[in-house]
Amino acid sequence: MPHDVTLIATIAVGFVLAFALGFVANKLRLPPLVGYLLAGVVMGQCLPNLMATNSMTGQLADIGVMLLMFGVGLHFSIPDLMAVRWIAIPGAVCQIVVATAMGTGMAMYFWGWTLGAGLVLGLSLSVASTVVLLKALDERNGVGTPNGRIAIGWLIVEDLAMVVVLVLLPAFTGMLGGHVPTTDHAADASLLASLGNTAVKVSAFVLILLFFGPKVMPWLLRQVARTGSRELFTLSVLAVSLGIAFGSAELFDVSFALGAFFAGVVLSESDFSHKAAANSLPLQDAFAVLFFVSVGMLFDPSILTRHPLMVAGVVGLILFGKALAALAIVGLMGYPLSTALTVAAALGQVGEFSFILAGLGVTYGLMPAEGVNLVLAGALISITVNPLMFGAVEKLTELVQQRPRWKAHFEDSRAERFDRLRSELEVARLELEKKLHAHKTFSPEELVARFPLFAGLTPEQRETLILHFLPKTASPGDRIIRSGDKAEAAYFLSSGEVEVAVNGRQISKLGAGGFFGEMALLSGDRRSADVTALDFCKYLALSQRDFRRFVRKYPSVYEQVVALAKERGNMNRQFLDDLAHGTVPPLA
Numbered sequence: 001m002p003h004d005v006t007l008i009a010t011i012a013v014g015f016v017l018a019f020a021l022g023f024v025a026n027k028l029r030l031p032p033l034v035g036y037l038l039a040g041v042v043m044g045q046c047l048p049n050l051m052a053t054n055s056m057t058g059q060l061a062d063i064g065v066m067l068l069m070f071g072v073g074l075h076f077s078i079p080d081l082m083a084v085r086w087i088a089i090p091g092a093v094c095q096i097v098v099a100t101a102m103g104t105g106m107a108m109y110f111w112g113w114t115l116g117a118g119l120v121l122g123l124s125l126s127v128a129s130t131v132v133l134l135k136a137l138d139e140r141n142g143v144g145t146p147n148g149r150i151a152i153g154w155l156i157v158e159d160l161a162m163v164v165v166l167v168l169l170p171a172f173t174g175m176l177g178g179h180v181p182t183t184d185h186a187a188d189a190s191l192l193a194s195l196g197n198t199a200v201k202v203s204a205f206v207l208i209l210l211f212f213g214p215k216v217m218p219w220l221l222r223q224v225a226r227t228g229s230r231e232l233f234t235l236s237v238l239a240v241s242l243g244i245a246f247g248s249a250e251l252f253d254v255s256f257a258l259g260a261f262f263a264g265v266v267l268s269e270s271d272f273s274h275k276a277a278a279n280s281l282p283l284q285d286a287f288a289v290l291f292f293v294s295v296g297m298l299f300d301p302s303i304l305t306r307h308p309l310m311v312a313g314v315v316g317l318i319l320f321g322k323a324l325a326a327l328a329i330v331g332l333m334g335y336p337l338s339t340a341l342t343v344a345a346a347l348g349q350v351g352e353f354s355f356i357l358a359g360l361g362v363t364y365g366l367m368p369a370e371g372v373n374l375v376l377a378g379a380l381i382s383i384t385v386n387p388l389m390f391g392a393v394e395k396l397t398e399l400v401q402q403r404p405r406w407k408a409h410f411e412d413s414r415a416e417r418f419d420r421l422r423s424e425l426e427v428a429r430l431e432l433e434k435k436l437h438a439h440k441t442f443s444p445e446e447l448v449a450r451f452p453l454f455a456g457l458t459p460e461q462r463e464t465l466i467l468h469f470l471p472k473t474a475s476p477g478d479r480i481i482r483s484g485d486k487a488e489a490a491y492f493l494s495s496g497e498v499e500v501a502v503n504g505r506q507i508s509k510l511g512a513g514g515f516f517g518e519m520a521l522l523s524g525d526r527r528s529a530d531v532t533a534l535d536f537c538k539y540l541a542l543s544q545r546d547f548r549r550f551v552r553k554y555p556s557v558y559e560q561v562v563a564l565a566k567e568r569g570n571m572n573r574q575f576l577d578d579l580a581h582g583t584v585p586p587l588a
């Protein structure tokens with residue numbers, strides 16, 4: 001081969017195998033995820049020389065995680081996060097503590113590991129992967145449901161907690177019997193200092209993003225959308241998501257995934273969140289596949305025969321230990337069984353953060369190298385089985401719904417809190433919709449229905465045009481255009497009626513669907529008439545620059561506008577002529 005193509009080989013073989021095995025999995029009625037993971041295992045075992053290094057594969061997977069977390073953020077606004085905080089924060093924290101204790105106990109008691117090793121393993125197993133959860137929810141249309149939101153919120157709290165754990169680990173390492181490589185400066189800092197440092201950095205990041213983001217980011221996307229270039233828009237979405245993810249990791253020590261998530265949250269408040277989501281979806285899908293392939297590649301299957309009991313212990317803890325803990329916690333908090341079951345299923349797997357943490361634990365000499373293999377085995381098996389857990393949860397929920405006694409006991413008697421949370425989520429959704437609606441002038445279809453002038457444009461061109469309109473209103477008697485003024489914009493009347501007057505005399509009336517202010521823009525002269533609102537009017541302003549650009553770009557629109565302006569000009573000349581000759585009746 002002419003030059004090093006290992007990265008290309010990894011991506012190409014990864015996609016081909018993932019596609020083939022994903023397809024087979026689908027035919028066998030298994031989730032495609034299983035196919036992707038297996039593709040990775042095959043690659044790791046059969047083609048190790050052809051493949052990129054582990055670190056490069058890991059980076060590809062990270063891109064997938066970032067894009068996916070960005071997608072989660074896009075569908076998750078700040079009010080949403082606030083609505084689920086009372087269940088997600090205490091729930092996730094309790095569950096991490098319980099699961100870590102279980103993992104530590106198992107490793108110390110049964111395997112004779114040290115406290116440090118047990119803690120790292122326990123913590124790695126205590127968190128679940130948001131990426132895996134999203135795929136599972138997505139397949140069941142569950143992302144937008146209250147239970148889905150609770151589960152996502154819960155896992156996001158876990159992700160945040162893991163950021164803190166990753167930062168604190170070096171400070172604790174010495175105490176737990178490991179040692180941090182000398183290049184890692186964090187080891188020098190005291191515990192309090194690293195805690196304070198992390199708290200300040202993470203808060204600074206979140207504050208900056210939440211304060212400036214909602215103003216700057218939607219504005220930026222709007223400007224890009226106005227260019228009408230789909231390519232530029234997609235690029236801007238990628239630049240924002242990956243840029244913030246990388247920047248936040250570099251500047252604030254926030255993980256890539258979390259940075260990308262907050263970038264998504266900020267953009268979720270903009271009118272373009274749907275467009276941004278749609279444009280980044282294919283990339284999210286493709287890179288998420290690489291994430292699963294890379295998990296498979298890193299996996300060493302020999303662990304299954306070397307330490308079958310340890311693997312069984314890890315898998316048991318992930319699938320049942322964590323699920324039972326979550327079930328108990330959510331139940332104790334007074335939520336219905338269906339919520340507890342969803343969260344339990346959501347937690348029945350481990351993913352991206354677990355690998356990072358286990359890897360660090362080995363690097364710091366806290367955990368035996370086998371620990372990473374155990375976590376990977378646990379991840380591979382639990383991710384494969386997880387969709388079945390969701391299936392079982394669905395069946396169980398249905399079963400409870402069908403039995404009036406069970407339903408009354410497990411669901412109805414516990415509905416109060418859940419209903420409150422659901423209505424909070426509903427309020428958040430309505431508010432967001434209202435906010436987005438306030439910015440919207442028209443849908444592309446409405447635009448054409450109201451202004452036949454634009455019928456010749458493609459839906460995309462209409463959408464771009466809408467972005468250039470500035471909605472305005474006028475009350476009866478308001479003068480929208482004054483004769484002799486300089487021209488700044490053209491106007492499109494969407495409702496109400498205006499009067500056009502030349503020399504103080506009414507010459508015409510325009511109703512909804514009419515436009516005015518084009519004559520001075522086309523000729524470069526001053527305004528030729530007064531335009532006054534006769535009743536409450538809503539109209540859209542198109543600035544001089546945008547008007548010029550627009551008519552230049554769309555000759556069919558230009559011809560219609562010019563023709564009408566000419567007609568109006570002739571009519572006015574005739575009118576002024578008649579006025580001069582006294583054939584127009586004098587004003588009463």
Ligand code: CMP
Nearest residue numbers: 500508516517518519520527528529568
């Ligand atoms: P402009 O000259 O920029 O500003 C006043 C506007 O009134 C003008 O553009 C036309 O859009 C509108 N206008 C002028 N004369 C008539 C007319 N005879 N009938 C309808 N509209 C007119």
